[in-house]
Amino acid sequence: MDRAPVNRASLDRPWTDRAWPAPADPRGAALLREDVAELWREHGLDAALLRAAGVAPLLDMLGGNSPYLAGLARRDPVPFARLLAEGPDRAMGAVLDSLAALSPRDARADIAATMRAAKRQAALAIALADIGGVWTLEQVTLALSRLAESALEAAVRHLLRVAHDTGQIVLPDPRHPARGSGFVVLAMGKLGARELNYSSDIDLIVLYDPACHAGHEDLRRIFVRMTSDLVGLMEARDADGYVFRTDLRLRPDPSATPPAISFPAAITYYESLGQTWERAAMTKARPVAGDVTAGRRFLRAIAPFVWRRHLDFAVIDDLHDMKARIDRHRNAGHAGLSRLGERMVHDPRLARDWLMGHDLKLGQGGIREVEFVAQALQLVWGGRRPELRDPTTLGALRRLVRAGVLNRPRGDSLARTYRMLRRAEHRLQMQADHQTHKLPATREAFDAFAVFMAEENGRALAGTMLPIMRDSRRIFEGQFAEPGGAGRSVDPDAEDLAEHLRAAGFADADIADAVSLLQRWSGNRLRALRSDRARNLLRRLLPEILARFGARRDPLTCLRRFDAMLARQWAGVQFLTLLDRNPALIDRIATILDGSPFLADHLAETPAALDGLLGADQDGAADIPAAGLVRQHLAQAASTEQVLPILRGLVRGEEFRLSCARLEHRIGVDAASRARTELADAVMRGLLARVTAEHVRRYGRVPGGAMAVVALGKAGSREMMLGSDLDLMLVFDHPDDVTDSVVDAPAPGRSYNGAGDGGADGGLAPRSVPAGQYFVRLAHGFIGALTAPGPEGPLYEVDMRLRPSGSKGPVALSLGAFRRYHAESAWTWERMALTRARVVAGPPALVRALRGAIGAALDGRRGATRAAILEDARAMRERVARELPPQGPWDIRHRAGGLMDVEFIAQALQLVAGDAAARDPNTRKALRRLVRQGMLDRGTGRMLEEADRAWRSVQSMLRILFGTALPADPAAAMPAATREILLREMGATTIAEALQQMEARADAVRAAFTRLVGPVGE
Incomplete structure (x- = not known):
């Protein structure tokens, strides 16, 4: 375990010397002291440990507040003595070592006994580290999560090896049963995020990849039985206790699917039937046991379902509806926490009465509301901005604040609430190892719990908790409330449409055409407006839309172009929710529709371009540079083919964003040109590296050889504008004595059959080619990636006519040929073009050499006066x-x-x-x-x-x-x-x-x- 920061002045003190909570039950405290003293004598343990500083208060705290923890101390006195002597870090390390030492071939009863002993010992060590403030909240939840992961790993290794030894399946590497088995356990929820609570269930999805066992006809039955055995190993209670309660209900359609699901079935479900709550759940999914590589492959396959490329503010309403259903079903909490008066919140007695019986997880101001805010904002923005993706709640809040998606005061308030409630939740569960989230419902029990929380009484605890929870509830309501409220709305089929239009500023001559267009929206002719929810959103938005358009020079043209946008929408709810959640967006759209016929047409043809109008600050700069997004997407994609559609959308979106910023005069021509050029540079650098890696898999490598990209024209001078193509020159170099590419031998145990390769070669065996041909093919692959067509066009148009010999020369030329050409044959206009040459991609040594060659070609007058x-x-x-x-x-x-x-x-x-x-x-x-x-x-x-x-x-x-x-x-x-x-x-x-x-x-x-x-x- 990572240690929490330690006060250097306290290093000479025992770790037990801390301010432990007082015992709420003095009798229970006295009984535990007596029992521990007797156990020490029975087992011949060091009596000096019980006299160490802080141990007596620690025992009183355990016996007087937590029957469960006191029972653990009584049950395992020897490990408890080691814990007192060595501290929770070493105790937790020993627990994890005991699980790692299990052999897959050990008897199942021995594995079960070891896992249960590990759970007991870890539970006591973690609890004391938590209560004593030895570990931070993150360290506490990480320790619980590592315990669960280690137990799952040991259990799955054993079950796979048994299945192999009994001839049910054939494993590629029986010594390491999980590798290549195709059987994987995904951790969901808090275990997936490594933020497990003290007495938490573990939410799992169990999957298997049939491709790893081609031709096996009974795979489903075997893996379903294995899943049942896994659940039994984890949660069955015996004389040694249990490990973790296990929940498999987060799997696709749990009422109709088996406990273990095949990859193809799960992927098909998520792509066709997956819901918003399942997207939210999958933000925390993580393979923790079995074939982890296969699990990562599965998560990459469903990433487009989880992380939408385009902004989707409708997810906020979906999560709000989910929380409302929870409130209605559970009757969680009391009404109106955010509206409680100051007297109620700050009167300790009234605050205590309000909180008694309150659900810290599902109630108002509770843990789930903090999680929903973080998850909703991640789902809205995380598809376009991978840096926002963090499965942990506190980590997500930090990232959202850093990116400017959530302001710092709100982020700090939510984080403070989350830490406080998780601490209280752990104390509740430590009392009796119950998966409970409800505060005690009687004053006596509430006061006793407050003592365990190191507060004087229940009123003091409530006086601390309630104001913090109210602030959190207000943030939640502000995030999920309907922006339009219950104010004025306009029905498109209302008789007084003409008056609404006239009041908004439409000219009398345009009223009839505008009324006709608006009435078309009231029927079912537009696909986007066929749902009741979409029509209700439009009614609420219409006054603002008409007012914004009416203030423009040509309101009717704005309305017509907006109608064209609406007609192109597949999901009207998402589009209209986007406007509802971002009222300023309507004004920005109006500016485009009124002022730029070109951008208005683009917006109508490409509804996703709306994303480019969000997330920009006042000077037009993006919250994160688009070049950074290019690098992130390239790092996450498995192949060039996979990343190209993402990059095309990103480039088009950035072009549109910069154009809109220029249209609104929020950014100057120089800043826009630099941003466009930096984006193109990032694309070229990333694609050159990716295409080169795939080229190596297909043709091997040229020892000492490499290729570089030179930008000329507007790209070279960093002056790119809307519609600029890329003037490029590709130059390669390799040692004179290298004539062919070299194909490396396959790694041991692997053949060139394409399995898991993910390359563009489709799994073909690499073959050697002449060095010159090697780089010409690499150049074609690179240019092909830049110019490959998609629905939104290619990434960039490329012009290579400025290379030596123009269109008649080779697509890539050697560094030596470049030097000779410019020393002997170059025209003046070619050397003029070379003044704007800039080497943008390639390995450092070749980049330096090429820059030197360009400088040499331009230095002096080369014989010309x-x-x-x-x-x-x-x-x-x-x-x-x-x-x-x-x-x-x-x-x-x-x-x-x-x-x-x-x-x-x-x-x-x-x-x-x-x-x-x-x-x-x-x-x-x-x-x-x-x-x-x-x-x-x-x-x-x-x-x-x-x-x-x-x-x-x-x-x-x-x-x-x-x-x-x-x-x-x-x-x-x-x-x-x-x-x-x-x-x-x-x-x-x-x-x-x-x-x-x-x-x-x-x-x-x-x-x-x-x-x-x-x-x-x-």
Whole structure:
């Protein structure tokens, strides 16, 4: 056991020297002292132990408060003496060692006796560590959980070995029966979370994988019998007691399924019939005995059922309904804890009377309410944010607070309540080893319990507990209450719809169309509104929806686009609950529907994009960087094929989130560009590692060889915007004397049959290939992963035409070939493109070598004079102007004096400088370096920097408003709200003023281009 923090000043004192609770029953305390003294004499134990500091009060506490613990001390005096002498850490270690020492081939009676003795000795050690404050709550519950796990492991090993020895099943490794057996015990509930309570049942689901015993016709009967034997070993009472009561009712459909269920049957159930409470239960599931590897495989298979990729606030209502049913069925607690007055809460006598008989687990302000808050928020957000997943209640609360999902005062209050109630729950159960959660119902018993809790009397205990429980209840009600309350609602089929619309701000000319649309919602034509719950939610939300839309420039357009969104929803309850739980979301949706035709269409076509509007703070930054989520998803996925759909959704969601933040002017173009580029970098790094690992399984490895990814263009300069593709170059290297890949021999006991491999090779035996072919295939695999199509499109479009020899060259080239090409054959425009090269993925040694090769290709003028470089750049710009003429003043990139002119100036001058001190892949940073190196005067440099930012700002906003396919005349196609957004971005009041600003900026840039590079013929 991990030890709790120890006061260094107390190290020389016996561990028993603590402030033990006084005995509520002095007679019981005296009897235990007498009995222990007699037992000490009978067994020849060291009498000095009983005279050690704190032992007498400890015995009084046991005898005067807990008949169960006093009985354990009497039953096993020798282990009790060791506990007093050595402390609970060593006692618990000895208990776990006794279970680990059991052999699977030991007699069942011996195994049962050892397990029961372990339970008795651990129960006393853990109780004293808890009562004396030697261990924290987490250490106490972990010790109880480890005891249960160790007992289950010993029992399952024995049962599997017996089944093997009697010829019922064949195990791959009889010396380690669990390995490869396919039989696994999942711990659920508190055991799954390693937070078992003192007298807890253990909730289990027993599963088996038929694939581990192919062709076996009687597997179900064998594993069902084995499960029955397991339950008997754990909970049957005999002269030695029992180990743990066992509950199998959390398995799928327990009234209709056997105690042990096959993987396929369980997976099918969860995918088709699984309910919210089962999702909540599965957040704590953990394989603890048997084939743990198979158990993890099962949990990965059902992870999409538990952790939904899209936000699902309807789960909050489902858990609230579950708690309400518990309250009605159990009649748990008294009504109105959150509304108790201050006099009731702070009057110790009234507080005690209120608490008597109260259920600490299921009652108001109880343990279950704290657990529900943590589980609900995890289920809502945990699918998108794996870092929130923690099976423990206290751990989940910490993670939710750290992520900003739950504010710190509420999180601290819930954690304080949980710790207090778990401590009280343990004391209740220690009294008689009963699985009880109810406080004593009489004043005498309540006062006695308070003494066990180290309080003076019941009134003092109640005065401490009730205010804390009330605060917790208020948090629970605030989390699960209906946000809309019982206020005003609008029925879509009401006759006064026109008045509601007019009052909301809809123009008279739009009323008839709006009424017709709203009345369509009252029928059953929309799939999303066919349930009573969905229609009731809509009635409650409609006043707010109409008010928000009515405040926009074009309310009817907002309503029509919202109708298109609603029509696409499969589950109207989830969508409308999302709005109900997040009223500010309605306003954000209205901004999109009113201002951006492109984003409005995307929202209608992709309802899950709504997730991108949640969880952003005021400056538009995500609660956790999307790049971090990429790494987490890649770490958890079993294969590239499995992770690609998740990454596509994540990339699309981040694109939408950043676009919305830009639309609302909560984030600038530079911050958005960096965020997009960081996300792309994380995807490329993660996929390169994953694809390479799968490639190695298929083709072996090239000793000393590796491949790296170079980003060019906007990805290289960290200036990506909506719709940016990835300009890439792939470079590999390997020692000259290595010509082929090397296939490693399979590990002992394993063949290349694909079992458990999970790779893209489908289990084929690895085969050696020539080194060059090896890396070309690896490159194709990497590019294929980036561009593989899905319902939401590929991860990224990839352009590789900037690599040496363009589309005619190999998809991946060697480092030596790269060096030779740029030393002998590269065109000026290729070297200009290389100024924005950035190595984003690959092993460190190759990354360093490649950066050096890029620097060498750009250093000096490579035989070209300044005049030749500038003439090549001028001619290239003139050719682009001739072949891709600008489509008007809003063609920001191609227009004269536009973004391309700025970039050409920066790139050409970097080549002229031929010095690393003058270079940077980012255009603005490069311009600053060129000023410092004397290649640009300060005024021109500042003007070009401002032009670069302004052009990118306008171009990125136009893409957000209209998409990458810009209309020929965007100004003519702009609705009023769209025009206002664009003008705000440009700092202008009218389109005419904006055009004048653009013309002046373009003239200044083109003049600088002519002066610095050369004239461009129109």
